[in-house]
Amino acid sequence: MSSIKKGFTTTLLHSDRLLQPEFGALHQPVHTSVTWGFEDVNGLVDVFQNKKKGYAYSRQGNPTVNALENKITQMENGLSTVAFSTGMAAITAAFLSLLKKDDHVIASSFLFGNSRSIMQTLTEIGIEISFVDATNVKDIEQAYKPATRMVFVETIANPGTQVAQLDQIGDFCQQHKLIYIVDNTMTSPYLFKPVNVKASLVINSLTKYIGGHGDALGGSLTDTGLYDWNTFANIAPLIRESTAPAMHGITQIRKRGLRDGGGTLSPEAAHVISVGSETLALRLERTSNNALLLANFLSNHKLVKKVNYPGLESHPQHQTASELFKAFGGLMSFELSDEIDCLTFLNRLKVVVKSSNLGDTRTLAIPVAKTIFHELGAERRKEMGIDDSLIRLSIGIEDIDDLLEDFTQALY
Numbered sequence: 001m002s003s004i005k006k007g008f009t010t011t012l013l014h015s016d017r018l019l020q021p022e023f024g025a026l027h028q029p030v031h032t033s034v035t036w037g038f039e040d041v042n043g044l045v046d047v048f049q050n051k052k053k054g055y056a057y058s059r060q061g062n063p064t065v066n067a068l069e070n071k072i073t074q075m076e077n078g079l080s081t082v083a084f085s086t087g088m089a090a091i092t093a094a095f096l097s098l099l100k101k102d103d104h105v106i107a108s109s110f111l112f113g114n115s116r117s118i119m120q121t122l123t124e125i126g127i128e129i130s131f132v133d134a135t136n137v138k139d140i141e142q143a144y145k146p147a148t149r150m151v152f153v154e155t156i157a158n159p160g161t162q163v164a165q166l167d168q169i170g171d172f173c174q175q176h177k178l179i180y181i182v183d184n185t186m187t188s189p190y191l192f193k194p195v196n197v198k199a200s201l202v203i204n205s206l207t208k209y210i211g212g213h214g215d216a217l218g219g220s221l222t223d224t225g226l227y228d229w230n231t232f233a234n235i236a237p238l239i240r241e242s243t244a245p246a247m248h249g250i251t252q253i254r255k256r257g258l259r260d261g262g263g264t265l266s267p268e269a270a271h272v273i274s275v276g277s278e279t280l281a282l283r284l285e286r287t288s289n290n291a292l293l294l295a296n297f298l299s300n301h302k303l304v305k306k307v308n309y310p311g312l313e314s315h316p317q318h319q320t321a322s323e324l325f326k327a328f329g330g331l332m333s334f335e336l337s338d339e340i341d342c343l344t345f346l347n348r349l350k351v352v353v354k355s356s357n358l359g360d361t362r363t364l365a366i367p368v369a370k371t372i373f374h375e376l377g378a379e380r381r382k383e384m385g386i387d388d389s390l391i392r393l394s395i396g397i398e399d400i401d402d403l404l405e406d407f408t409q410a411l412y
């Protein structure tokens with residue numbers, strides 16, 4: 001089985017087994033040991049000096065976490081993956097392990113709120129960041145300068161659902177030898193593989209679709225193997241001397257971002273996420289079907305002003321999304337007409353949960369202006385096109401009739 005190229009789900013289901021855990025177990029066991037003991041101290045020395053594979057201390061490596069990293073690498077068709085305690089830990093590690101003072105980053109202005117706020121922190125320690133409209137590669141070209149090291153985008157932006165011009169940005173980054181980081185959380189590797197648009201590093205919040213059940217936090221960074229780390233000035237001399245060029249980036253991320261940064265994923269959470277990921281394809285098929293039906297229903301309703309969903313033909317990047325993604329996923333947002341109050345409407349929903357998470361099996365809804373974008377203030381929200389009545393939905397895998405009925409009874 002290991003020698004034959006299998007489909008997405010088959011590969012996931014058999015990944016642990018092929019690592020040959022004890023007693024023919026089908027899951028990698030949950031290894032709770034923080035440290036490993038050696039009969040002969042030379043074994044410990046060899047692991048420390050990278051002469052032998054093995055484990056020394058769980059902050060920087062654990063067999064249960066490694067088995068999950070191995071699965072994510074396969075899902076993303078990548079080279080190597082490092083897992084973290086949360087998606088934000090993975091994002092922070094990418095910046096802090098690869099950038100230096102005075103480096104310049106070009107980032108999409110449509111970003112997950114905390115990705116945006118960690119960038120604000122980075123600017124205060126000497127990293128310059130330009131925010132651009134990533135739905136147009138021309139804006140990225142204009143922001144480019146000699147100090148630019150990295151371009152950071154998301155696939156489908158939250159809550160506006162803008163789709164970045166992922167393909168053209170990949171070509172631009174390759175031309176200018178820039179690290180191209182794609183946060184694939186909203187699409188997940190089932191709907192989209194950033195390696196296909198020449199991404200260098202892929203971020204996933206495992207908390208969302210990959211874990212999928214809202215019961216564990218996690219994050220990951222995958223090196224696609226496409227970036228030529230030989231040309232990257234910020235690799236530490238010791239890493240340059242001791243690893244093959246292809247492994248420079250991920251090794252520096254593991255050492256600086258994970259070992260030194262310390263945002264380690266627990267083996268218990270790794271196990272929960274790993275089991276959750278087995279049904280990623282099934283859940284996303286169902287979620288995407290539900291979301292498209294609901295988006296059509298809402299866009300035809302007289303009390304709904306506007307629906308943002310890449311699966312609708314009216315969406316400005318519908319063409320790009322159709323070309324790049326297997327389906328359109330579960331993220332959607334909509335504005336209510338002035339006759340109906342956003343909070344009153346939300347309180348009428350009986351199946352849909354009022355909650356801030358995304359990528360759960362359950363359908364979740366949140367009033368954007370009063371919660372996740374509240375800190376920004378009215379003026380900034382207006383600039384970003386966030387209407388006071390905007391509601392973000394993360395569509396789950398419920399029976400579609402129950403969702404349609406819930407929205408029907410609440411919209412009056």
Ligand SMILES: *Cc1c(COP(=O)(O)O)cnc(C)c1O
Pocket residue numbers: 086087088089112115154158183185186205206207208217218219358
């Ligand atoms: C949730 C999310 C993150 C952060 O992930 P956590 O696991 O909550 O830290 C990053 N990027 C995107 C696009 C997200 O939706």
